[in-house]
Amino acid sequence: MIPKSKLFRVLALCLGSLFATQVNAQEGAEPIPEAPSVETTPAADATPAPEAPTPAPEAPAPAPEAPAPETEVVVTEIDPVPTTEVEAESDSMAVASGGTVVEASEGTKVPSAPEVESDIPVEKKDSFYANYIQDRLRVGTRVLWYSLTDTESGEEFDGSFIGSLNRTTEDQDPAPVYFYAEYSITPYFGIGVSYDQFKVVTLDSGGGDGTFELDGPILYGFGRFENGSAFTPFLELGVAFYGIDFDAKPEWTFGNGNFVRNRFETEDSTGFVVGGGLDIEIIEHLSVNLYLRYVSVDIDVDYVFTPNPQTERITQGTFPGDHFAYGLGIAYTF
Numbered sequence: 001m002i003p004k005s006k007l008f009r010v011l012a013l014c015l016g017s018l019f020a021t022q023v024n025a026q027e028g029a030e031p032i033p034e035a036p037s038v039e040t041t042p043a044a045d046a047t048p049a050p051e052a053p054t055p056a057p058e059a060p061a062p063a064p065e066a067p068a069p070e071t072e073v074v075v076t077e078i079d080p081v082p083t084t085e086v087e088a089e090s091d092s093m094a095v096a097s098g099g100t101v102v103e104a105s106e107g108t109k110v111p112s113a114p115e116v117e118s119d120i121p122v123e124k125k126d127s128f129y130a131n132y133i134q135d136r137l138r139v140g141t142r143v144l145w146y147s148l149t150d151t152e153s154g155e156e157f158d159g160s161f162i163g164s165l166n167r168t169t170e171d172q173d174p175a176p177v178y179f180y181a182e183y184s185i186t187p188y189f190g191i192g193v194s195y196d197q198f199k200v201v202t203l204d205s206g207g208g209d210g211t212f213e214l215d216g217p218i219l220y221g222f223g224r225f226e227n228g229s230a231f232t233p234f235l236e237l238g239v240a241f242y243g244i245d246f247d248a249k250p251e252w253t254f255g256n257g258n259f260v261r262n263r264f265e266t267e268d269s270t271g272f273v274v275g276g277g278l279d280i281e282i283i284e285h286l287s288v289n290l291y292l293r294y295v296s297v298d299i300d301v302d303y304v305f306t307p308n309p310q311t312e313r314i315t316q317g318t319f320p321g322d323h324f325a326y327g328l329g330i331a332y333t334f
Contacts, residue, residue: 135184140181140332143327148200150320162318164205165203165208166204167202167203168201169200170201171199177195188225189224190221191219192238193217195215195218197214197215200212200321210264212246212266213244214243214299215242216241216268217241218238218241220236220237224279232278233278236275236276241268242270244269246264246266261306262305264302266301270297271295273295276292278290285333286333287330288328288330291328297321298318299318300316301316302315
C-alpha cells in the first residue's frame with residue numbers, strides 16, 4: 001500500500017505541471033516538462049519509512065494582463081461655418097491616437113472649404129451721360145490764320161472786281177474765337193459745327209473803299225482714324241453759311257457831302273468746306289490739334305450810287321472769298 005504522503009506529493013506535482021502547461025500555452029511559451037513519475041512497489045515486510053514533510057505548493061503564476069479592448073475612435077471637427085458633408089475617398093483611414101493606431105469608421109465626413117463670396121465690379125452704362133455723351137462729345141477752339149487764293153483781277157475799271165477795285169488782301173484776327181463742337185456717332189464718324197469769321201479788304205490805287213466781314217456757322221461731317229495711339233488723323237467735309245457786311249470808309253460813303261453817295265449792298269453766301277488735321281492727346285480727355293481747311297465762297301455785291309435822293313443800282317460785282325485757314329486748336333472730350 002502506497003503511503004498517503006507520497007500519493008499527495010505525486011498528485012500535487014501532476015496538478016502543478018498541468019497548470020503550468022496551460023499558462024505557457026496561453027502565453028506562447030514552451031510547456032514545462034513533466035516531472036518523471038515514480039513507480040513504487042509495495043514491500044510486504046518493509047518497514048514504512050518515516051513520512052517526509054510535505055512541501056508547500058508553488059504559488060500559481062500571475063495571469064497575463066488581458067489586452068485592452070479595441071475602441072472605435074470618432075474624430076469630430078467643429079467648424080463655425082456651415083459645411084457640406086463629403087464622403088472620404090478611401091473606405092477607411094488610420095487615425096493615430098495616443099500612440100495606438102485605430103481604424104476610423106467608413107464614411108468619415110470631411111468638412112468642405114467655406115465658400116467665399118466676392119463682388120465683381122460690372123460696368124453698367126445705363127445713364128444718359130454714359131450712353132450718349134461720354135467719349136462722344138468734343139468741344140474746342142482754334143487760332144486761325146487766313147490766306148486768300150485769288151487777290152487780283154485786271155486793271156482798275158478794266159476787268160476789275162468792280163469799278164476801280166482790282167485787288168484784295170486779308171485782315172487777320174488771331175484771337176481764339178473759332179469755337180467748334182463735334183459729336184461722334186461711331187468711334188470713326190460723326191458730325192460737327194464750328195464758328196468762322198474772316199475779313200477781305202478791298203484795294204485800288206486810292207487805298208480801297210472798305211472791308212467785307214464774313215461770319216457764320218460751318219456744318220460738317222468728319223471721319224477719324226482711331227489707331228490706338230495718341231495721334232489721330234481726321235478729315236472734314238461740310239458747308240459754310242456766311243452773313244456778309246461791308247464796312248465802308250467814310251470818305252467813300254459820303255464823298256464831299258453830308259449824305260450817302262456810295263454803298264455796297266451784300267447778300268448772304270454759302271460756301272463749300274473741306275478740312276483735316278491731326279489730333280494729339282496730351283492727357284486723358286484733353287488734346288491739341290494741327291488744322292488746315294479750305295473754303296470756297298463768293299462775295300456778291302450791288303453797287304449803288306445816289307447823286308440825288310433817288311436810289312438805284314448801278315452795277316454788280318463779285319469778290320472771291322476762297323481761302324485756306326490753318327492754325328492750332330485745343331479740345332476737351334467728355
